[in-house]
Amino acid sequence: MPRRRIYNPLTELLAAALLVVLVLVVNRWEFSLAVLVLVVVPAVLLSGRPRQIGLAIVLVAGPLLVSSLLLHGLFYPEGREVLLDLGVARVTAEGLAFAAGMGLRMGVFTGVLLSTAMTLDIPDLLATMTHRGWNRKLVFIVGSAVGLIPHVSLRARRISRAQQARGLVVGRGPVSRFRALLTVTTPLVIGLLVDASERTRMLEARGFSSSAPRTSYLPDTDSRGQRLARRAMVAAVGLVSVIRLAAAMAA
Amino acid sequence: MSSPLTRPSATPERPRRLLILLGGALIAATYLFLVVVQPAEIAGGMGSVASLVSLVGFLGGGALLVAGILPMLSTSSLVVMPLGIALNIAIGQVAGSLGMQIYLDAIGTVLVAVLAGPAAGAATGALSNAIWGLFNPFALPFAAGAALIGLLAGLAAKYGAFRHVYLAPVAGLVVGAIGGLVAAPVAVFMFGAAGTFGTNAIIAVFRSMGDKLLVAATKQGLLSDSLDKIVVFVLVALIVYALPRRAVLQFPFARTHRVLGQRTDVAGMGTKDGTTTGTTTAGAARGNRTGA
Secondary structure, three states: OOOOOOOOHHHHHHHHHHHHHHHHHHOOHHHHHHHHHHHHHHHHHOOOOHHHHHHHHHHHHHHHHHHHHHHHHHOOOOOOOEEEEEOOEEEEHHHHHHHHHHHHHHHHHHHHHHHHHOOOOHHHHHHHHHHOOOOHHHHHHHHHHHHHHHHHHHHHHHHHHHHHHOOOOOOOOHHHHHHHHHHHHHHHHHHHHHHHHHHHHHHHHOOOOOOOOOOOOOOOOOOHHHHHHHHHHHHHHHHHHHHHHHHHHHO | OOOOOOOOOOOOOOOOHHHHHHHHHHHHHHHHHHHHHOOOOHHHOOOHHHHHHHHHHHHHHHHHHHHHHHHHOOHHHHHHHHHHHHHHHHHHHHHHHOOOOOOOOOHHHHHHHHHHOHHHHHHHHHHHHHHHHHHOOOOHHHHHHHHHHHHHHHHHHHOOOOOOOOOHHHHHHHHHHHHHHHHHHHHHHHHOOOOOHHHHHHHHHHHHOOOOHHHHHHHHHHHHHHHHHHHHHHHHHHHHHHOOHHHHHOOHHHHHOOOOHHHHOEOOOOOOOOOOOOOEOHHHHHHHHHHO
């Protein structure tokens, strides 16, 4: 069951982006951990779809965390405190600490952005952008691309199955893989371009290139209070960033 | 082409060259700061200043570029951009999840750049990573690098790199090397150079030889990005050669600059209003058959 929406999607997206900036600015593992435990975990649990979001976070961040741990845990020439010497590779305390710090940071980024994106109401976001007077071309591209992604994946799967039914076998060699990629992407792109050509005609006929103001069919869910809150959040994070960075540069 | 049912706008949008210049300057300044001015090696700490500069500089520069470019794009370019973005994300996600040494996340960007030009390519690259960043935060800071790939691919197409299939990998090698150089500091300062198992294995080899993290990531970027862009450029060249002629000719850039050379040449081609008459060449006819 999707959660009841309290804030406008633009406010939620901005809050997530600013939280990422704050994690970078503060740059302490304690703060990253606090954001993870106090913000990300409750946000995922209260999202209404914790399993899907949790799984997505594990799938996106998991391989990166493991490969980061292997990279910095085993190959960290700057490390002085050697815990285990394996010849070419050395496990060092500094390398493990660096991998843990970076891993925590990546975990927070993934958790914050994915839990926001996966509960985002895209039509509501696009309507807000239109109501706020954002560039209509940008609104079209964002809305169209987000709508196309699952369509492209589905079409690619169908073409792939059709080609396999016609005898496509993907071997282990790079040439075989390249040929398989070509046999799937060529009809995929041709089909998508033909669709795009039709869409161009329809959009032109409906005055897409006109710069007259657009009307959104969806109501404006944004409020004056949230607009003020967004400005305040940007100002506050900007101020904190400038102060901390000035202190870091002076030190 | 249907006629618009609405009145043409009294004040047509103009490209905001100042925004494009500012965006380019911000990206260049960020890169210089990270590589030249930033003396502290990332491994000495997690580099708060460098991380923030890298995120804000590259994302801000990308946003300025997009804001400057969008007003100058035609409807046919705008309509193909979401297609390029969706292709980048769909194919890039699969390549990433398979742990490959290359990324394959620029097929859509290069395709749009070849058909619709460097400006559309740059905007596609930047927006692609910005949208992908919602679902995969690791793509977000690479928006400026992706814009550069789109820009360079478009310029390569303009100057004939896609007129013959053997020129495409050469252009891909050059563009990939530049892209790798730009992407390396972002990967290092934002994520400690974490990537797929394949790319991290290459970094590990250089680290085991004693290279600093930035140096190792740059070498890996030069290797992986060059190889990646060679594959992507050849793939895109073969795809566009197989496209029906009318699909290519709907793009003013591809028509005007004869991006595919004789493959799409027709008598009377290249007129401003996009009308095409006459007979197809052998290459175009072959493209039609392949694409049918």
